[in-house]
Every structure is written in structure tokens, then in C-alpha cells.
Amino acid sequence: MSNLPQSLSMSAAFGGPGPGPGPSIPSASGAPPNKERKMASSEQLVLDLSNPDLRENALLELSKKRELFQDLAPLLWNSFGTIAALLQEIVSIYPVLSPPNLTPAQSNRVCNALALLQCVASHSDTRMLFLNAHIPLYLYPFLNTTSKSRPFEYLRLTSLGVIGALVKVDDTEVISFLLSTEIIPLCLRTMEMGSELSKTVATFIVQKILLDDVGLDYICTTAERFFAVGRVLGNMVAALSEQPSSRLLKHIIRCYLRLSDNPKACDALRSCLPDMLRDATFNGCLRDDATTRRWLQQLLHNVGMSRVPALQAGAGFDHMMVN
Template sequence: MAKFPRFPAVKPAFTGGAGRGRGGAPSSSSSSSSSSLPAGLGPVEPLLLNLLKRDLRANAVLELSKRRDHCVYAPLLWNSFGSITVLLQEIVSIYPYLSPPKLSLDASIRVCNALTLLQSVASHPVTRISFLMAHIHLYLYPFLNTTSKETSFENLRISSLGVIGGLVNGLAKVRDSEAIAFLLHSEIIPLCLRAMNNGTEIKKTLAVFILQKILLDDVGLLHICSRPDRFLCVCQVLASVVASLAEQPCARLLKYTISCYLRLSEYPRANEILKAYLPDMLKDGTFNDSLREDPAIFVLLRRLLNHLRIAAAPPSQSTGRT
């Protein structure tokens, strides 16, 4: 799984993996997958069975969430009988507490653990297309539409963005344009723009990361740039992110933001317009400290300014060094 902040007609559904089929019949690879579990972690099957027991479910979700980085668990989780249904039940069970906002922190943490498991499924190359075709990401949109500033709600928004970030990261790596187009039809861009406009640094970072991965695909770039209102809205929100970075620097967020601008500049009809909408802070040396600390950001910004044919340029990497 690639690193990122922690924070239907596309392809055939699930074609491989391990565990039980969606109908409950064991697959021939079940035993081999079980034997390949990471040493020292113990069998996962008892925890999957415990998901079906109400009194043991919360602990099972917690224990499974601790093992999400071991990719073998995503196919097991997807193909084990009832597991995904149980995780969705965990999610929808708190919908009544979203509006008016009265979600407890304990309930939020429990659902965030379930979202952690869904992130592993969304990120896995074997299960991500099935995850998308099942429209599971839509179950997270009510969380992203909340506005309460309480920690319980902010945690839900961050975890939900983590799931979608894992999904688009995998889709971008394999250049699955059909899947990106399918995701765009679910109005993911407005939700990302909302997260970029308001919220904590980690939430903004995740949202910009998602936008960047979508823009990397030609379908995503065309979706943004084909309509002036949509393009200008994205530019305005990116500018607000840049302004926030001037007050509270974050190298990772700055890198993702410049990457978005750079990709937008590659669309011929948008190039000249973007030149007028590029924030002055990206041209006047406001972020010199970040440029010196991370040479990769310096390279991205220089490429952006050169591509837009802007005379102003960031200082050389040696400027200000002692």
C-alpha cells in the first residue's frame, strides 16, 4: 500500500483472493491464505466469526483494525460471510446521531475502527474494484457532509477521507480511467473541496491528496477543466489552502497543493486562466523555508512556474543555507 496521510461498468468484480465467497461457500484457496498469515499475529478467522456476534463485535473490529497493514486480511475480510455487511451496519447505526449532532466519542471511535478495515479493502488491488462497484464509498458521504466541529465528527470525516484516499491511490496507480469516472459521478469533488476549505490540517491534506490522484488521470483532469465554473471553484479552494499554509506551514500539504496546480496547468485551455489565478504567495518567496527543507517541493514549484511562463521563480536551493 502506497504511503499517504493517516490520518459500474469498470472491471469484473472480485476475481481472486481467499476465504469464503459472497454466498458463503469456501473457496479452494482458503486454507492456503490462512497459512500465509503474518507470523506472530495468530489466526484471523475467529475474529471474523466474532463479527457476527453482537457482544463480541466491537472487540473483533478493534483487533482486526490493528492488523490492517497486512494485505492478506483485505481479501479475507471481503470474502468472509457477513463481514462487510456487519461493517456497514456499524456505519449506518450512527446515522440518526449525525443530525442533530449528538454523537458520542466512544461511538465515533467504534465506527472509525470499522472504517479502518474498509480502508484496507478499498486499498487492496484485489478488492478495490469490487469495493467501488458495490458503492460502499457512498455510505461514507453522510459523514463528510457533517459540519460539527466536535472531535467525534472530525474523526469520522478524517477516517472517511482515509478510505477514499486509499481507493483513489490504488486506482491512480493502475490508471483505471473507467473507475475514476465512476467515482466522479458520485460527486466526490464537491466533498473534497468542502474538506479543503474547512477543517484540520490532516483533513485538508487527505482531501488535497484525493484531488491530486483524481487529477492525475486524464478523465479526472477533463472533469475539472471542461467546465469553467468547476475549474474556477477548484482554483479558489486551492488558493484558500495556500493562504492557510502561509499561516500554518505543512510541507506535505504544500507539496500536494502544488502538484494539483501543476496538473491543472497541463490542460491547454486552462493554462492561461490558471496563470491569473495562481496565488502570489507561490511566486513571492513566502514558502522559501519549505522549499529549502524539501527539494521535491522546490522542483515541483519551479516546474509549475516554468510551465505557466511566469517570470518570478523560487530562490535557488542554496539560498539561505548556512
């Protein structure tokens, strides 16, 4: 994407009706009048974020139409006071997290702010600026909640969407930052108690962390970390045997397969991989998913048929757990 122009104007249209029949007549700046109006409208909405009286409507309009902006993220990041206004929205609801008193209206409003932060996290020009400012840490109190009410679930899911946008682009620097925080235990908590959708996004985040060599090494460095992840994955497999979800199962199997790339983890999986992944429990669930069936086949091959040299005393997870 192109860099933000000095005028902070957008290079993509902002909704609204298209130009009428026939060619548009350029203005003095060279842009069609309709496009100029749309760019001015987008800039005005961003400016409105800094006005408490106008912020709620601006949050709603920008989050609803953010896909229509090509360079909304640089505009949000570089315009004066905008990120501070979004963080103010987030911090303002901390007091209602515990005890849980979050209303649907409060949840919707802060989720609109989170949607704009996800836009910033997704953009190549602002992603690292977003990380360097440690903005993901402001979302962690939302991931630490346990209420299963819809306002809280919506809040967790939208917060996970921001983290998911960060890991979607394979970047070791992003993974290293997240591993320096408590993102793994927070994701594991959601994988245990969230809705199917939030479980899926949290598992996707763990999967993307594992797919990076730094992430895999981190999880497999200690027995405690490996078995914490393995226990949650195992519990999820057991739950899926009663309420199947092919989408969630796909991410779980990919996590197991990636863990099997580590020799110590592969050795441990021989004894702790759920039996339901070894038998025909999920045959129906995976009938139309050739990719996941292939992953599962490779996982079982790695765990049951590959020859891994015997680990020396002190090198394996079993020894570490005994100690």
C-alpha cells in the same frame, strides 16, 4: 498477494508470540502449530463481526492488528455477513450526524469498521468488488459533516483514508467511478474546513484525480468546476502563509502544476494563481523540499513563460464565466 484459500485461512501470521527456539514441528496440514493457531484466531475474529455481542472487540482487535494479515481483505469480503456487519456499523450512526451528537466512543467504533473497509479498498483482489458494490457512497454522509469536534474530525479523516486507499493505486476505472459521485465537492469542503491532516488527505485525493487524464478533463471541462477547485486552492495558500505546512503545500502545488497541463486552465491560472506562490513567501517552507521547489518552478514556467495559442471566442474560461 495470493488469493484466499478455500478454507478462508490467512497466509500471514496474526500477532502473538513467535515460536520458541528451534524448528517448529509441522502439523498434519503441513503448517507449524503456532501459525495454525494464529490463522484460526484471525478467522474467529472475522466470524465474531457477525455477532453483535462480540463485534465491538472484534472490530478493535482486527483494526489494531490488520497490518499483520496478508490476506485480511479477501477474508473480510468472502466471509458470510461480514461486509453487511461493517455497513450496519456505519449506518447505525447516521442519526447522530445531524444534529451533531456523535460521542467519542461511537466515533472510535465506527472508525474501526472504516479501517477494515480501507483494508478491502486497498487490496488488489477486492478493490473493484468494493467499488462495484458502491460502498464508498456509505461514507459520504461522514464527509458532509461540518462539526469540528474531535469525534467528527476523526470520522472524516478515517473516511478520507478509505477514498485515499482507492486512488493511491493509479486506476482510471477508480477515478471514473469517483467522478460519477460527489467526491470533488466533498473533498473541497474538507479542504476548506478540516484539520491540517484531513485537508492534506483531501487534497491528496483531488491531486490523484487530477493526475489521471479523465480527472483533469473533468475538472477543466467547465469554468464552474475549474474555479471551484481554484478558489479553494487559493484560500488554502492564503491560510498557509500564516500557518505553514510543507506537506499540505506540496499537494497544493502539485494540483496547480497538473492544472497547468490543460491549455484553458493554464490560461486562467495566469490571472488567478496566488501571488504568494510567485514571490518568496514560502521559500523557508520549501527550503528542504527539492521536489516541490522544482514543481513550483515548472508551474511558474508554464503559467508565465510558456506560449499558449490565443483561444478562440467561446473557448476560454473567461468567456464561459461571462456567459
